[in-house]
Amino acid sequence: MIPSLESITARLRLRHFRLLIAIDEHGSLIKAAESVSISQPGATKALQEIEEAVGSALFLRTNRGLSPNEVGHCIIRYARLIYQDLAHLREEIESILDGHGGRLAVGTIMGAVPLLTDHLTQLLKRQPAMRIELVEDTSAHLLDLLDSGRLEIAICRTSVSPRPEAYITTRIWEEQLAIVANSSHPLTGLNAQLSDLAASTWIVYAADMPMRRYLEQEFQTHGLPFPNELVETTSAFATLSLLQRNPTFVALLSTEVAQVLSRTGMTSNLLVDLPARSEPYYLVHKRDRSLSPAARLLSEQFTALLPPLDRKT
Template sequence: MLPSPDSLSTRLKLKQLRLLVAIDDFGSLHRAADELALTQPGATKALREIESTFGNELFVRTSQGMVPNELGRCVIRYAKLIQTDVTHLVEEMEGVLTGIGGRLAVGAIMGAVSGVLVDAVTRLRRKQPSLRTEITEDTSVRLLALVESGRLELALCRLSVARQPENFVYIPLRDEPLTIIAGPTHPLASTPSLALADLADCGWIVYPRVMPLRSLLEREFKEAGLPFPAHPIETASMTATMLLLQTDPNLVTLMPRDMSDFLIEHGLAIRLDIDVRSRTEPYGIVTRRGTSLSAAARLLIDELTNSAKGGADGYR
């Protein structure tokens, strides 16, 4: 029989949840006990109490150590979320009590980093210079997982890849125009009115298959009646892409315009004169539904929406 929410809130203790996370981290009750400064009998008793509360065992005892079962993985995921929320509570309390500071963890897809996030964070830090800001750049899929787990308070990404979009609140922010760029010494750098066929002999840097921009580029080649490049370099790393363009003058890549504008402005790339007909899905601000956002997060959303859409009153 499953415990009721009231039963869990009455019987569970934060230190018990820390024990579950530690066992998962170390694979050992003994090492988890050492980490939390518990005696071995005390840790054993605490684990029995936790499993009694849930009415089920949470770990499988193996020769390699303790491994969470399916229910254990579920409970540990929420235990980590609760720990994160407690940490955020303390940090937000600090910001409330002092009137400054606090912590903000935000993520963004590559195009949104240079497109809107950096400028918004810069403006926010002028107003809140003691704010501790953590920025994560990743794919939409991974950013959504981080938002859902509480690791990020908000992310700038696409919601269409979410398995359970109902778990999130989404504010559309802006489109993401695309360009094809190359290194500054590319042979086609000054050639006007290029077609995709003109790049058939070029080496390509492409996004991994799980990313929407990879599917978009594949569609461009298909609609042009061309085979997709046979031996591309696959990476989602902006740093790797930038360095590859500098070292191999034959390479080209598809990139969000905001990011390519930065590279072109600093002489690190050139834009090839070719139209990209396909359009990407707009990205937006994603937060976890049912979460009370910190003051810093609300201020950042204001900065983002005031510059792009004009307001985020739905979060107040």
């Protein structure tokens, strides 16, 4: 049986994680012990303590050294994350003490990238030495990162979460959508219907994401089968590259992202009427955690521009 979390945290120390990383890097307990400045017997004892704490062997012992098994790969990955978090902790403390404003980890869905980067640009003018980590992903993954503490604040949608009440949300933008294609697409510049694109290859979000649900609903409303030829991605760059190389592909994007892509001269918005809007964007953070000064500054920038009725959580 796997030991309880309380048991694991009571028995593991940072020196254990440091040793695991060293073993993974050197493939040898002797070399790992040298790199972290402990004796070989001390390293052997520490590794035994780790394996007892997690209730499993972590390495395959061969004549060539130590090779992590599946559980070993898992714990080494988390050991590196813990050390990375400690490095971020040190950086943030140093930045605060130096008066530079700390560090901010923020996430966004693809459609809100232009909006967020505008606000981050303004924030960096006020706090030029602030360190920012920007993650672009789906709403579902961004919420997972918020839950785990990897992100402090994000622009996404909580409708994909089974626990939307766990978050404080502020509506910040009403998204409008456009169908985007290569500038040489046969329908560029022509009035078209969704039925004209039913046989096209679509670049879309993964199933169950709000943008994907919206597109499926539009096809259903028009009495059309949803396309079978799909490429799923959350990357604006991948979308641009696919559209550039495939003149018959189409993508459903926010108008803000569509405008950014159109500036390259490689894409155009097709003249297809999309009467409905998708879900709004929300500025989201965990209800049970307070925001850092850096995250509060970003939040205040967004809310300062909102109409009074939208300034709700």
